[in-house]
Amino acid sequence: MSYISAQNLVFSYPGADQPVLRELSFSIEEGSFVAIQGPSGSGKSTLLYLLGAMNRVQSGDLFVAGKNLNQLTRTEAAFFRASEIGFVFQQFHLLPKLTLLENVELGGLYPLEIAKDRSVLKARAEELLGKFGLSEKKDELPSKVSGGQQQRVAIARSLMQKPRLILADEPTGNLDSVNSQLVLQELKRLHSEGHTVVLITHDGEVAKQADRILHIRDGRLESEEILQYTKNKAAPLHKDSDTKTQDMVWSKDLLRYLAQNAWTQLSANKVRALLTMLGVTIGVGAVLSMMTLGGFAKEKILAGYAEMGVNTFEFNGYPNWDMKAKDVKGAVFDFFKWETDLLPLKNIFPEIQRISPVLTGRNVSVVFAGKTIDNDVRILGVNEDTFSIAKRKIIVGNPVNAYHVKNRSPVCVIGYDVAERLFSNVQPLGQILFLSEDSQEMSCKVVGVAARTSSRNEWRKPNLEVYLPFTYFQAKSKNWWSAQIREVLIEIKDGASMENMGKGLRAFFQKKYGNSGRFRADSDAVLIEQMNRFLNIFSGFLAAIALVSLCVGGVGIANMMLVSLNERVREIGLRKALGATDQSLRSLILMESLLICFLAGLVGVVLGVIAYQLILFAATKFVSKLEFEWIFNPWAFLISFGSIVAVGILSGLIPALRAEKMAPMQALRTE
Template identity: 45%
Template sequence: MALIELKNINYAYGAGEPVLRDLGLLVEVGEMVAIQGPSGSGKSTLLYLVGCLLDLQSGTLRIGGRDMGALSQDGLAAFRHRELGFIFQQFHLLPRATVLENILLPCRDATPEQVLKAKSIAASLGLGDRLEHLPNALSGGQQQRAAIARALMNDPAIILADEPTGNLDSASSSQIMDLLCRLGSRGITVIIITHDSEVAARAGRIVTIRDGRITGDIIKFRTSAIIAKNETAPTATASGFFSKYRVREALANLGRNKLRSILTMTGITIGIAAVLAMTTIGQFTKRKILESYMELGANTLAFYGYPNWSLRATDKVEMPFNSFDWKRDMAPLKKIFPEITLMSPMLRSWDSGATFGGRVVNTDVRLYGVNEDGLALAGRALEGGRNLSKLHVEFMSNVCLVGAEIAKRLFININPLGRILQVTQDNNALSCKIIGILKHKASNNEWNKPDFQIIVPYTYFEKAIGNPWQVEIHNVLLQVTPGTDIRKTSNGIKAFFKQKYGNAGQFGADSDSLLVAQMEKFLTLFTILLGAIALISLAVGGIGITNMMLVSVSERYREIGLRKALGATNLEIRTQFMVEAVVICLVAGLVGLAAGFAVYEGIIFGASKVVTKLQFEWVFDYAAAIISFTAIMAVGVLSGLLPALKAEKLQVIEALRNE
């Protein structure tokens, strides 16, 4: 029964002369065939075509009844993996892998059963005590036996041997031929390419090729052993992208040149550390600056309402508006707008004066009327004493808080707390008991200096000030919860009063929310720019990985060719190199994340020592961490893509012949 059938085979390399010319050949199951011929006769090309290492150009090749020309590249790879075993003249053992690892190479991710099988085959070939040795520690004969053991791992139906004794002495050659003859006697079809007549004489059939044509075919004997088609050998299926096998292979390959790997990883480590540190510092700076703006009242709204002076006598007014009534107009707002946390009227008078014990301050003094929330809304703090209370407001208590400069000028070497301060306002005079001293607050406002302010309950202000225009509530300060869209709240309050009073009043609001929004946009852009600068260094590290992987591909041409010959698909080759790039990025990236964390925490610690208001804190920005990890994966995939595609496109024969 014909196992291998070739008809009308023609083959030429490039535009050169045909190497094979209208060649036809039948090989029976279990035959041991020696193909002889001078150099350039086409015998090796014939072997490569039978081994599916070269694509058919014309003619038909059937193995086991299947048309090889109809199979895809992945189908041919699976067939090589399952049905064929290769023995090369140059052995093609991986130099940095042990004998056992070389034997297990066709198995992908070897199972414990396959490891036991590999050891059993090695023992039967006299290599039982050499399994942990590297190939350069073996003799030529032992290396070739290791290659034979590798060829037998998947129980192939066909053994293809290309000059298996070409680099061996006569004794080793005899041992290798004894092994091949034993394989033939077991019913395995063996095809040997040789120019050695003594080697050819050991075969049961000798086929002679000259100038691409068969010129002789001598059948001396055929073995009677018949083997069944190989159904149990594992197929060349791809494992998951991050399978243990691929990760282990990647780490092993990276470990073979530790110094180069470490230097390449350093670029990625620096890049990832920079991305994490810069992005986190940018976000941290943005948060702290916005918080400081909030402390200055960025979430505070100054709402005002005045009569509509543009109304004409003929305009219809359903409900007149003159000023806000605190209980009727303002108190309900907290229920309608739950985001409002603090609220206070703001009454003020100008050209006031303050007197105590014969001392007078009558320049820049301003008198304000607020409720118990007014101090917090104005962003003021106390140097001593206590704030206004709800009871002070309710009972119109004649108490006050005085600015730092007033306390300094009027109360020399005297504690102001509990003292009675006389306040003059136009033709009016009022007195109040000092219950608190305001902290110094710097300001460039020449018309309203914080250190010259006097704050009293607004109810007492209304009672004590005789001018009816000054006691009307036209201005109200409101504070909303952080994160609230203050413009939306402002528009809502305006709509509320517009609906209530119609065109009788003019309502509006002022806040720093627009400034904060612009500042937030600027800080976001600042963070993005920091991250972009860091990404440049990461990109440089990625280019370094690409360069290293391209060098690795060039150094491993033979390994790639060997893996393909043993049944690795293009996808598996591509995936392996991409996994190596991703693994090196992951290892370097994890180190970079730790380094980045240490860097930005160090920066925050140093800044806390320089900026007194800034306190050290442990910061972990999830967005920065996600961006950094995404960058790790992206750089790993992109930097490995070009080398992986280059490795995938390598032709098996060219790779195996590479020096």
């Protein structure tokens, strides 16, 4: 079987009036040196690109090394080019930003899916450059060497993976006669080493260097000329061409190469890259600072409300007096019972931090040593959690404790104004107060004095209150109404929803007692929940504004990548010719956008931290109660870094998809 076999090939470009190749048939044996000659427009270069698996014919069969090229997928064709074919182009197609050594190495990189040792590639590239007499110039850029030397570098690049087939497209077209002879000698030498060489040329003298000439005109084989036709007997360089595809094998060498290539592209256009990165820098800095400041403001505002007791609420329960006897079903609610109704709530609702009953005495007077207070005084029956729930500080003595509650101790804590009026010249601790409620008298020993405070309710005078253990109050009060637990003070844990807690308690007691009770939560719970929602919306709004600026920066990067891609069309075509798969190109482009975003994002994070700390420092100069502190919001940092990665991927995705769609044949011909 022939190494290359073409049967009735037909190929035409989209929109063309006439096909470029018309029923073209020929065969080439392995180890041959064949020249394909014809005038411009005859279809010889198109044929070379078809032999290189860079395009497909519309009809006919094309076999190379036993592979039907029309049946290969895009990825299989890339693997085939990388393992089987070495390209030598008229325009050399050396990447100007890479050294001669790096350009030669490029021929061995693809496909990137196959893990390769870069040190082995470098040694192979240095060996080939030495073979072509260019070792001393390996670190030079292509622009610093002659055209003949550039073409020899291109030939060296084509040999990196020891291909069986060398496809040379007008390799002497841009060279003088001396360098042309040197290049032809190299092609002859490669032929003598066992390579099959197919040379495309319009020059008859160049074509005569081959063993066989195929003359093409108007897409047809016009004639065939055998000059020597001495089939090379050298052993094949490969047992079989490789079209087996695999997923990309990620390694340190691969990541290092992708990062180095991305850095090279950025370094080539520093000003453009810096201006583009500025948008992402501002966006990331804004996201970080806005989210951090929004979270900080929310925390401080809610903490300020918490100090006023807004993470607490009152829960009330009353018998349903309008309920008729015939409507009673099951348990009947007759006010709250501490042991059976209230004490189990902390186990039923884990959101509850503390709970205290509140009994209220009316028509109260307080007497000590002939001094009496009988206006706006209230007696409150409480437990040991009340003062923590209400955030009431004790400036003298101690609050009511669990021992007092358990043993119904006759002790009390008095409000600041009570102490000021009754004990202006006497130490209040240990003194005995006489309390009167509806002419019913009781006494208590003062164990503490509460600090002065204010109330959100105008009718309440917290500094004229006297706090007793609720068990003692119930035991001594003769007023049935006052001794009932109608009101419960509840503190919930941070982060719990007050509105949901209130609804949950109502549902619990309604299920337990049905319509025999009426239950409601203090309206402050709804107010605080709405405040929390507003702050969440406000923080999200700030973050959204910042994300918009980040998106604008991402659009700038995508635009820069597209402009850069337009400048590198030939490079993309070359990489595809060398065996780059769609995945390889995608990784290459995405790494460039990720590197831009990472560098810009890193600067943005630093600037964002500096910005919000400066804002906080400035705020402390205008808000006396605000103290400067170093803050770190882990969610803001995570979202910032997540945004960097997301913007990097999204901004590089469109350019990457565009690079994938480029046809290598058209890309290489782009002026």
